[in-house]
Amino acid sequence: xxxxxxxxxxxxxxxxxxxxxxxxxxxxxxxxxxxxxxxxxxxxxxxxxxxxxxxxxxxxxxxxxxxxxxxxxxxxxxxxxxxxxxxxxxxxxxxxxxxxxxxxxxxxxxxxxxxxxxxxxxxxxxxxxxxxxxxxxxxxxxxxxx
Numbered sequence: 001x002x003x004x005x006x007x008x009x010x011x012x013x014x015x016x017x018x019x020x021x022x023x024x025x026x027x028x029x030x031x032x033x034x035x036x037x038x039x040x041x042x043x044x045x046x047x048x049x050x051x052x053x054x055x056x057x058x059x060x061x062x063x064x065x066x067x068x069x070x071x072x073x074x075x076x077x078x079x080x081x082x083x084x085x086x087x088x089x090x091x092x093x094x095x096x097x098x099x100x101x102x103x104x105x106x107x108x109x110x111x112x113x114x115x116x117x118x119x120x121x122x123x124x125x126x127x128x129x130x131x132x133x134x135x136x137x138x139x140x141x142x143x144x145x146x
Contacts, residue, residue, distance in 0.1 A: 041118055044111075047091035052076065053084050057107065060094065064106040 047053055052074065059065060059073055071081050085105060088094040092111040097104050 038122075041115065044091045044093065044115055047087050047093060050084070050087075052080070053088055056081075056084055056088065056105075057093065060105060060107045064104050066099075067103045067105065070105070 048057075055074055056070055059070055067078070067081055067085065070076075070085075071078060074081070076084075085094065085096065085103070088105075089096050092108055093115075095106050095108050097106075
């Protein structure tokens with residue numbers, strides 16, 4: 001549903017038939033080409049394309065955790081955890097804070113919200129969608145019948 005340049009999206013169902021409604025600020029994407037938007041998100045999706053990194057995010061959904069707890073929970077070595085945390089931090093999905101000799105990690109909620117907004121944006125109708133340049137031009141059902 002569009003209202004005042006914001007896309008309102010029904011998300012998680014709550015109790016008794018109510019839905020959590022959030023909006024996507026479409027101004028964030030209006031002046032960007034789709035290619036620029038996608039380029040900005042590619043590293044994030046690469047970071048998410050690994051089961052260990054998804055498991056780390058799942059663990060961090062419970063709150064801030066020390067690297068040693070993540071190692072123990074996933075039964076991975078310290079170098080492996082460091083490698084995955086570096087990728088998650090470079091993508092901006094995870095925050096890291098040194099506490100003495102330990103690293104504590106937490107989810108970057110702002111970046112997660114941004115990724116969710118991007119997915120909603122890219123999968124909903126847009127006046128300036130790429131498809132409007134090619135719809136019905138590259139192929140047609142009539143040509144296939146011949």
